[in-house]
Every structure is written in structure tokens, then in C-alpha cells.
Amino acid sequence: MASKVVYSHRDPMLKKRDDFEDMLEERRATSDLRYALRCYTPALYKGLTPCKSSELKNMVLQSDQLLYVINQVSKETGTSTDEIEAEASAILEEMAHRLQLSTVRFFAFALTKVFKTVFRSICVNEEGIQRLQQAIQEHPVVLLPSHRSYMDFLLMSYILYTYDLALPVIAAGMDFMGMKIIGEMLRMSGAFFIRRSFGGDKLYWAVFSEYVKIMLKNGYAPVEFFLEGTRSRTAKSLTPKLGLLNIVLDPFLKGEVFDVSLVPVSISYERILEETLYARELLGVPKPKESTSGLFKARKILSEDYGSIHVYFGQPVSARSLAEGRVNRSQFNLIPRHIPRKPAEEIQDFVNDSAYRLVRAQEENMVLKPWVLLASLLLQNQAAGNKQGMQLEELTDQAVWLRDLSRQFGAFLHWPDNIPPSKVVSCSLSLHQSLVRISEGRVQLTLEQGGRAEPGLPLPAVTPEEELLNRAVIILSCASYRNQALHVFIRPALLASAVHAASVNRKQEIFNTFSFLRNMFSDEFILRPGAEVQDFEEACYLLVKSGALQINQQQVLVTDRGHRTLAFLTSILDPFVQGYQMVCRFLCEEVAEGLTEKLFVPAVRKFITKHLLSGRLKYAEVLSSDLQKNALAALLRLGAVQKVRGRGEQGALKVNTVMVNSLEDTLGGKLPTQKPVVARL
């Protein structure tokens, strides 16, 4: 079945992953200029009809699809088709890339210089590169990298150029275009720009989708976009956006190509360039507008050490095998294929499901550094109230334990086994001096003196709020590392929490609680819709295998040595549980008439700040707007909160207090779980 194509969870330990090769090594040894100017002859798609990027535009403008929509819009608005055509042409002009090898060569040269100073290594799985090369020749290819940093797409093109692979065209947000020269340079290195929102604009959608489809169908270049839609500020994978995936699957579903290869690419940074930037953004310090001068200001990063990058090109996933037995392609037989239609429910479900599978495939191949484990442990220790931090030896011991556990859970952990653990730990810590320090043999987060995030500004924090904010910056930064490992632990953690909350050991009841939690957190983590039973079984399997649980037909029992594992897993989920409870309490206690979605975050932030300062809440990471928004999304999805279309543009939030209250209680484990509306085992 299709699920096997993307991943199989049965025994994560047996998962075979390729070895990495450091591509900077050769760059350090040879001339950058010669590298940038070397002969570049990538293997191309076998069905390629070569054309220039200017011809592409004509193909789009003359496509049946676009002509149809132009006529339609013309009839609806009474505008002449010529005018609308001109409009379409202008949209295309604004959107289209102008891929030029010379620009790519320039980037190759410049980036080499930067990468060599900033990163220790850029590791790539060369077998994945070979698979990709094969795939590019066979079928149109879609590259789906994870998105954690601005670096991502430059890095992708850089790697493909280095390995002599076809350069991709990349869907980028319009905000980049604001960066004057850089925007144009990105365009010339293959980026095409799309507006962030174009809701009902039929014409825009038609131009955009046709542009992407034509490039894909003709095998013009691999099409690259980010399934997550935007950079994840939390390092957790984001709920996939479906628009572009819909577009690239369409030619396959309509039989215009035999197959499409979807290649998930996992890019993991040992240290993210935007580390504290993200934390600030999540705390409500607004995102600086992309600008070229901003980029130059950011050049201080050049003097820092950002460790290594791991890029893993996953197994290409065939759209055809994903759709096998799921989609009846003959549904497109009765209407001309160029007439735009809202995808049928069957197709929507299929695309959504595929998107989740692909994001999970990205997650699975994310390399985790030892620091990720350390960050998890340090955060838990901090939340437990140990102001003094942890003894280095204790941290090392726990890290070794966690290393083994995460490996059993199938984590792609890069822990050098030939180096003594203490050395591994101290090495990792030293790279993250901005977040941790070692004093008197104890490891602490750098929470006091407002961290050292802004060494240029001597201002000591005055108000408790400001101090809290500064601490939160460090904690959220740390959390973003811990979050990298969440996909490994999330299913067992949901089960652990369910076991913890359950009053009895009955499997069915635990499954009900598991489903409840899973449902609650499905905006927070990547949990494939409709896969409750599968996820539950996977969690059971992992926890039984690691010796934490014993499960028979009816009962789930915790073993003696299982308590430690379960405690760790419950604590991993705890900040989220408490965060969601906090949001619920806020909605019940504080919400006055007419709270809009826009005002929700500042208001809930204020509420949470109050609780943190009073000591009633211990997790500063609950201040993250990401968590707050996810919680609201979950409540909206569950119908506990409703958006009322009001007078103004913004819909006000209407809270179903009883339901929100009951959800809060259930999260807190106060009530025996009512039978949730979910599948039975």
C-alpha cells in the first residue's frame, strides 16, 4: 500500500539511512572561482521539450486553462479579454523567474565564501543525490524541502549546482521581492514569486497554477516549494499547506504526465541562524520586514560558529503509488480538463493525506544533534524548578539514556559513538554558549541578566515583565531545539500522557484518552488525519519494545523501569497541555464581547504573563504565539469557539464556555474521559 512508500513505522531501528558526505570539504581544498565557473551539464528529464523562460510565459498565456478563465472573467466583469490578457501577462511578469546560470554561478561563489566561514560542514547524503538524478530523468520532479531558515532555498540550489543536478524553480513568497537587488537576484537564480494570499482571484490562481504546471509537465526544471508554506519558527514541522501540492499533483491525476516524483528533503541545522529572532517574533516583537539593508545588518552572523548542516534527500515518492487504490482518476473524464473545478472531496482528502505523509517523511530524515537531547533535558530540569541547573555528569548520564531511548524510537540521531559521551556533551554545549553556560560543574540556561542576546545594549531589565520576556527568549530558543525531536516522541508521549491520566488500565479507555489528546493537539504536531489507530499502535509498539509498557488484549501495564520513560514523555507534552489549558481558562475567564482573532494573541499573552509572574504557571514557553494560535485553531476546529461574522472585517470569537471548560478539565485529567467521538480500536 501507499503508506509503505513514504515510511513504515514497524521497526524504526531497522530503518536504513544513507551516509553523509561533507560537501564543504572539497570547497576548502580547491578554488572557489574555478568551482563557480566549472562546466555544468545536468542530466535532464527524458521527455523534456527544451524552451527558454520567455517561451514559458507564452505557453502559459496561450494555454487552454488560462484562455478559459480569461473569457470567464471577461464575461463576469464586462472587461474586454484584451485587458484581462494584459492583466494576466502583468501577473506573470511579476511572478515569473528568470533563471540564469550566471547568477547561480555568482551565488555559488559568494555562498561558498559565506558557508566556509559560518558552517563547519554541510553534509549531504550522496545516495539521495543519485536517486534524485535518476528521478529527474524519469519523471517530473517536485522538491519538498523542510523550511527552517531563509538559507533553505539558496542552500538547495547550491547543492544541486554542486552535484550537477538540474536547478529547480522555487516558489517564494512575495515578501522577498521587496528586497530590491536581492529579490531580482533570487529571481535570476530560479525563484518565482507568489502573493501570500489571493483568495478569490480566479485570474491570479489560473496564471499561477498554469505556470507551475507547465514547468512541471514539460520537465522544464524540478519544481521546489515548501509544504509548510512558511519557515517554522518553532522548528516543529508545520501543518502542510495544500495549494501547491494540489497544483503539482493535478497533471498526474488528469493523466497529463505518467507520474510525478515527490522528493522530501530534510534540512537540519545544528544551530539556526535565526535562533533568537524567531523567539522574539513568537513573543510578539514583530518580524522585521525583509530588506536588503536588513540582510547586511545580519552580517554579524559571519563571525559566529553555526556548526553543521545536514541535508537528506529522501526516497522519491511516486504520486502514482500514493494515488493507487485511493483516487479514481476517471472522474476527470466527463468535463474538459482545462475547465477549472474545485477538487472533489476524494481528491482533497487524498492531497491532504499525501501532504501529511510527505511532511512525516521529512521529519523522519531530520538529523538530530546531541544538543537537541540536551535541550530537552535542560528544559525539563528548569521547569522542575532546579534553579542551579544540572550537574554535568548527571546531564551526561541522562543524555546517554535519552540517546538510547530515542534511537529505539527510530530517531536519526547523529551522536558520534567513537567519542566519550562527556566529550560529546561538552562539545555540544560549547556551540550553544548563547543559551547555556557551565559554572562550577553545573549546566544552566543563561536565564539571568536577560541572557546575552543583545550584548551591545547595557540596559538591565527593569520591570518583571521585561525580565520574563528575556528569560522567555532563551527558553523558546532552547525549546526550538527540543522541538526538533518532538516528532520522535510525540506518539509515545501522547500514549504516556493517556496512561498517566487514565484511572484504569483498560486499553480501550487509554485509547480513548489517546485519541482525545491526539485530536486536541493535531494542529500542534504532525498527526495524519484519520490515523488514530495506526498512531496508537505505533506508540504501543515503541513503548513495548523499549520495555516501558506491557500490553495484552485488554490491559496496558507500566513496567518498573518504564516509569522513567513515561515520566520523561509526559513532561515533554506537559508544556503543551498546560498551555492549552491556559488558553481555555483565558477564554472562559477573560473574554469579553467582541474579541477578534487579531486581538486574541496580545490578550492571551497578557493573561499568561500574569500567571507566569504569579508562579501559577511554570512554562514560559506558553508565551509562544505559535502555541496560542494552535490552541485557538484546535478549539475552533472542535467547535468550542466560533467565529461570528460580525459588522467589521474581523470576525469576533464566540466562546462556548461549557465546552471550553470541559476541554480544559479533560486536559487536566480531572474528569473521567467521556467517550470521544473517535474510532474504536
Add this chain to the structure above:
Amino acid sequence: MASNSSGDSSSRHQTARHRLSVIAGHLQRPADSNAAVLAVECKAQGTTPNVRTGVRSEGRTVPRRRQEIMKWNGWGYSDSRFLFNKKGQAEFTGKRYRLSGMIIPGLKDWLESTFGASLQHKAPVTPILNSGAVQPPTLNEAFVEELRSTGVPFSHEAEDRVFRSHGHCLHEIFALREGKIGRIPDMVVWPNCHNDVVKIVELACKHNVCLIPYGGGTSVSSALECPPEESRSIVSLDTSQMNRILWIDEKNLTARVESGIVGQDLERLLNESGYCTGHEPDSMEFSSLGGWVATRASGMKKNIYGNIEDLVVHIKMVTPRGVIEKSCQGPRMSTGPDIHHFILGSEGTLGVVTEVTLKIRPMPEYQKYGSVVFPNFEQGVACLREVARQRCAPASIRLMDNEQFKFGHALKPQVSSIFTSFLDGLKKFYITKFKGFDPNHLCVATLLFEGDREKVLQHEKQVYDIAAKFGGLAAGEDNGQRGYIMTFVIAYLRDLGMDYYVIGESFETSVPWDRVLDICRNVKARIVRECKDKGVQFPPLSTCRVTQTYDAGACVYFYFAFNYRGLSDPVHVYEQVEHAAREEVLANGGSLSHHHGVGKLRKEWMRETVSTVGMGMLQSVKDYVDPNNIFGNRNLL
């Protein structure tokens, strides 16, 4: 046109026609004023079967004992087959075809390079039918007794029965070559005329015997396979002896013909009177008029003459409920749903077609073949589409893809003169070097024009002008003609392939124009992928051609074949691939069948093809016409 009468056909026809009219003048009474009745009355009673057979066989291709002239486990005439001679060169034996007696030098290399086949590895084959492998017949004695009293000839010899137990699907022929014989008819009857059929059907109803009509035996849909679960006695009703032209009506240009006549006889006999039907399916040497009606056949030259449903004016069919026919021969009627359309495509599930009135046309004055080379398949399809849009398709226009072009090339017989081979070389040079066509992408359209000379030449120019717009280059009459010859010998080639571990099949579909390229690409790719997935050790041949154009779409023919060495159950693999290919056809907007029919092979997709209500409509007709399932071949529904 049958391959043995192509080439300098028109002049030969004219002499033949003249001679025939002289002879006819000697033999016949002065011709009737309106119609030339060429046939004799049905005199079933009082004549011994032997005498009748003697009369009948005169000038007719198919004898009662098919085994006298045809292979029992392969295609066509016993004397015609491909083989590799002592020098290792391919040769086509016999004298019947233009290719007969010729050496085909390129075939060996093509077979070896395309399939990885080798002359060293010959697949074993059962040489003669072993009657021991045949189940003894289950006879319904009462039926046999009464039948005997009617004087209609019948047989329950093993050979006769085996011949009528199969069509020409790969699995059917493969099993025969292995000497495996499953459920077969228990006896064969040869009615001589409509009235004989009426008697047989009455008796079958009376004694609850299962009847399976048999015409030319060229089915490729498992339609002739006996349902293994059938417990009644199965009687194969062979129409081959009902093969007369009953009358020709020159005023209305129609002819009344018995349903058992095979295509080549029908055309030859009509030609003798200066007429033709123009209905030339690829199987016309052996397939019968009744079979065409029962499967909704399509002829190569349908652009001029129409498909079978356009050709029939009147049909008479014997059903368990009685005889169904219209009361007049009006050219078109508005009298509710056309009852002919219950009969057309009924695949032997409702009754036996006995007589048909067909439109006829005067024989064309002039015929001309032609061919066009295109730089690639896409351009070729675009050209065909344009030709269809302008409604100027010649009698036949077919577009072969690159693989088939190469295949056609491999079938070129040895050239007799150095001059011809020099010319060939020059042509090749011009196309590939001078015009820059990639020999691995170019493809060929073959054309056949018919009509009066002037119009043909004018028409030809129009089509070539359109072709030129799509980069097409005229590539000569010879290439065109060879393309059509290939049609008749390709079935023989499959037998050769099977001698060397290569199995293959063709299948067809019809599809809207905008889907043609997509379906060709996807189905071919699916075949390649499925073969690989199913463990086929060698790359398969997966190729297609567009064989018919319509206003709203085209008919596409696929061929696939592979070397099955190393597979334990090649037929099963083959069936899986064919199944997947059909799924792909349907997923890409293709129809379940353009003209082969459904039979039992494609039954599983009928419901999704015609909807549940549609199935119900067909079923209710079956239930009314044949409540006891006398016509129990279980095709279609």
C-alpha cells in the same frame, strides 16, 4: 483490402470482372430486371450433407472442416507461417500473401534486439491435437435425436469441437500450444440457412441446451470460451455454411447476405458484380458478417463506408422468443429506440443473426496508398486531429509510433534490385540527415485514398498540405502499402514470437482527441512499469498506433509483447499486465473497447462503463429475450 489482391488490383479486378460477366452470361438466365439473385434457395431437407458441402465450398473460403485449411493452435491458414530457414533468415511460407515466399532479412535482428530473444531458445509446442486431452462430449440425447431428424449436419468429433472452443486471445492460443484443453462445446451444428437456425433454436429451447453462435472464430475477448460452470450440453452453432449473397438490389444499392459469410468472400463476390461493402476489419479474411454485427465491428475504411452500424439496413435474428426484424428497409426510422442496437454488440447473448441487408457501393475506380513521415508522434497526432477537424480523412489514415515504425521496417522483404536499396538509403539519408528527423522519434502515417482518380489526387494534395503544416514529409506509396500488409501478417507473427518465448497481444480503445497523446504515453509507460514490477526479465515492446479518426476522438491500438523466459507463469503475468493496461486506459478517459467487444475478458468493467442503470437495461432485455439463458456464453453482462 485483402493482401492477396492489393497492388495492381484495379486492373486485375477489371479483367476479372469482365471475364466473370462473360461466364455469368453463359451460365445464368438473363438477369432479373431489378436484382441479380446469385443464391440458391435453402434446401436443407432432402439433400445429403455431403452434397451440400460440395456445392457450398465452391468459391468459399471456409469449409465445414476448418482443420482442412487452418491451424488448430495458431492464426490463419496452415500453409502460411513465419519461420527461420536454415540460414537463420526469416521467411513467410505459402502462396497466399504478397509476403509469401519472401525472405525478411531484418526480422531476426529486430526480434533479438527488441525482446532479447534468441533463435537458440525455442519454446516447445504440442504439434498435433491429442484427442485424449479432450473431454468426451456431454450430449443431450433427445436434442441430438430430433436434430438428426431435421437433417442439419452436426458433429461431435474432438477436432471440430476444439476448433470452436476458442478465439485468439493470447491465453487461449497459449493453452492450445501447451496441449491444454478446458471446457469445449459438446457438439457442432452447421445450419445451412435461416430456417435451419430457427429449428435449432427451437430444439435448444425445448431440450434446454446451451447454444454458442460461432462465426469466424476471430474473437479476442474470450467471447467463445465455454463457461466452465455450464452444466448443460453446449452446442456450437457454426454459421460458416450460411454464406450466400441472397440478392443484390442495384436500385437501392443494398445486398441481402447470410450472416456466416466471411469478409474476403463477401468482398470478392460483390466485386464480381462490380460492388463492394467497403467494410474491411483487419480480421476480414476470417471474420464473419454475423460476428461483425454481434460485436459492433469497425472497418479500416470506415471514413468512406462507415462502421458496421452505419452499413446495416436490416437484420434478422433468431432468438428463443422468436425472430426479430424490422418490417421495412427504410434508411432511417423514428420508432423508439432502434432495435438494431439491441442486436449490434449483443455478442451472441440474445440469439443468432441469420441474414443482413447491407449497403453496397460501386467499386472504387481508383485506389492510392500513401505515407507521411513526422518528426515525432505529437506532430503526427496533431495532423490527424486537423484532418479530422476538416473532415477530409482519406479512406484510411493510421499513425504508427516510433517503435511500430521500426517494427514495420524490420518486416521489409528482401529488396530485389540494388537500385531499390540505393533509393531506400537515399530516402533515409534525406529524412534523418537533411531534414533532421531523429530516427528514434520519427513516426509514420499510412494513408489509403479511394474514389475517382481526379478526386483522389485532389484529396491527396489536401491531406499532404495539412501534413506539411505539422512537419510531415510525404514518404511514398510503398511505405503506405506495406503498412497495410502488416495488418494481415501481424497475427501470424505472434505465432513466430511464441516459438521463441515471446508473447504478446493487441488491444484497442477509443478516446477524445485531447486525451490521445496522454493515453498513448501513459498506457505504454504503464505496460513497461508493470512488466518490470511483475518480474519480466527483458524490456517489453510497448507500442501504439492511432487507427481511426472521428469528429470527437480517435481509436488507438496498443501492442505489447515480452520475452517470458525466466517466468514460471507467463500467461498470468501477461494477464496482470493487460489488466493494468486496461485500468490505465479507463483512468485516462479511454473506452472499454472501440470494436473488439467485451466478451468475458472485459466484463468486470461493464458496470462502471455503462452505469448500473445501463446494466439493468441490458439485463432486462436479456431476461425477456432469453429467460432460460439458452444463449449461455455469458458474455457482456
